[in-house]
Amino acid sequence: METISKMACGRLEACGLKPSVQRLMIMEYLLSHCTHPTVEDIHKALGRRMPTLSRTTVYNTLRLFAGHKAATMITIDERRVCYDGVTKPHAHFYCRECGRIYDLDVENVPSIGGTLNIGGNLADEVQLYYKGVCAACAEKKQNIINIINKTNK
Amino acid sequence: METISKMACGRLEACGLKPSVQRLMIMEYLLSHCTHPTVEDIHKALGRRMPTLSRTTVYNTLRLFAGHKAATMITIDERRVCYDGVTKPHAHFYCRECGRIYDLDVENVPSIGGTLNIGGNLADEVQLYYKGVCAACAEKKQNIINIINKTNK
DNA sequence: ATGGGTGCAAAGGATTTGCAACATT
DNA sequence: AATGTTGCAAATCCTTTGCACCCAT
Numbered sequence: 001m002e003t004i005s006k007m008a009c010g011r012l013e014a015c016g017l018k019p020s021v022q023r024l025m026i027m028e029y030l031l032s033h034c035t036h037p038t039v040e041d042i043h044k045a046l047g048r049r050m051p052t053l054s055r056t057t058v059y060n061t062l063r064l065f066a067g068h069k070a071a072t073m074i075t076i077d078e079r080r081v082c083y084d085g086v087t088k089p090h091a092h093f094y095c096r097e098c099g100r101i102y103d104l105d106v107e108n109v110p111s112i113g114g115t116l117n118i119g120g121n122l123a124d125e126v127q128l129y130y131k132g133v134c135a136a137c138a139e140k141k142q143n144i145i146n147i148i149n150k151t152n153k
Numbered sequence: 154m155e156t157i158s159k160m161a162c163g164r165l166e167a168c169g170l171k172p173s174v175q176r177l178m179i180m181e182y183l184l185s186h187c188t189h190p191t192v193e194d195i196h197k198a199l200g201r202r203m204p205t206l207s208r209t210t211v212y213n214t215l216r217l218f219a220g221h222k223a224a225t226m227i228t229i230d231e232r233r234v235c236y237d238g239v240t241k242p243h244a245h246f247y248c249r250e251c252g253r254i255y256d257l258d259v260e261n262v263p264s265i266g267g268t269l270n271i272g273g274n275l276a277d278e279v280q281l282y283y284k285g286v287c288a289a290c291a292e293k294k295q296n297i298i299n300i301i302n303k304t305n306k
Numbered sequence: 307a308t309g310g311g312t313g314c315a316a317a318g319g320a321t322t323t324g325c326a327a328c329a330t331t
Numbered sequence: 332a333a334t335g336t337t338g339c340a341a342a343t344c345c346t347t348t349g350c351a352c353c354c355a356t
Contacts, residue, residue, distance in 0.1 A: 131278040328337070
């Protein structure tokens, strides 16, 4: 607990952000939950300990984090934006069945140190996304198919 | 004109889709505009020739295309979904200033033939996104800075 | 006449905006 | 006092839904 709190504070200061209570709580949540939470996820989770926390503040804060590279905005899900507190380059997997986003440990993940010039375009961020059906959902689907086959016999 | 029309029809049939008038028009638009249009873009553009075309139909049709791999859904822009008629694997660049999405000709773009098993997760799609400021917007910004500097002298 | 395809209006949901209240230096 | 933060309610914008109509087989 102590450690996460210090890590959160360190990250904010390293990114030039003043560590307000709300910002600290949100950063702590990001660092301790690698589930790529949505605004709603974070607002609901933190709302228990801080009932006055506004959804607007969560929106503003996460957008602020992304702008200062204190967190990454993930747009893999067409319906809502997610956020990631892990900064080291890694790929993501999006499951179309359950909507969950997983970290992926694949080789050759492109990364950018500072700014990359691609044909005159100045890139400061890369994202590598895979989409499909996750292991858990694939298994569930298979089980259902098995049951149907058994019933039809 | 003839050619695009035939290409559109061919793509639909190859993907197991019945070539209705609306589907053909939307596919023709996708194949002849590599600007990664939004639903709104397409609806507005086609609305001139076909005023009864419903936004709902554009939504439904593009989603259908994506489901049948007749087009690709692009979720790089946090605000709205875009579509791409180009099927061969390539990366995208998103400009935070103007919101435009460019095709990128970079090496080592990962691609999936059929389905790829990544730690039990079954992926059927990959996306590689770069984000930053495009060449055109970078130049504009530089011009403004130059004017300000000149004025301050 | 049956089933898929289309279109309209309304609903739903995520995100932003405007502004007032608040905290902190 | 000044500046940056937060929170509420309302507004906005994108997308989906429900249902009726229509067209083709």
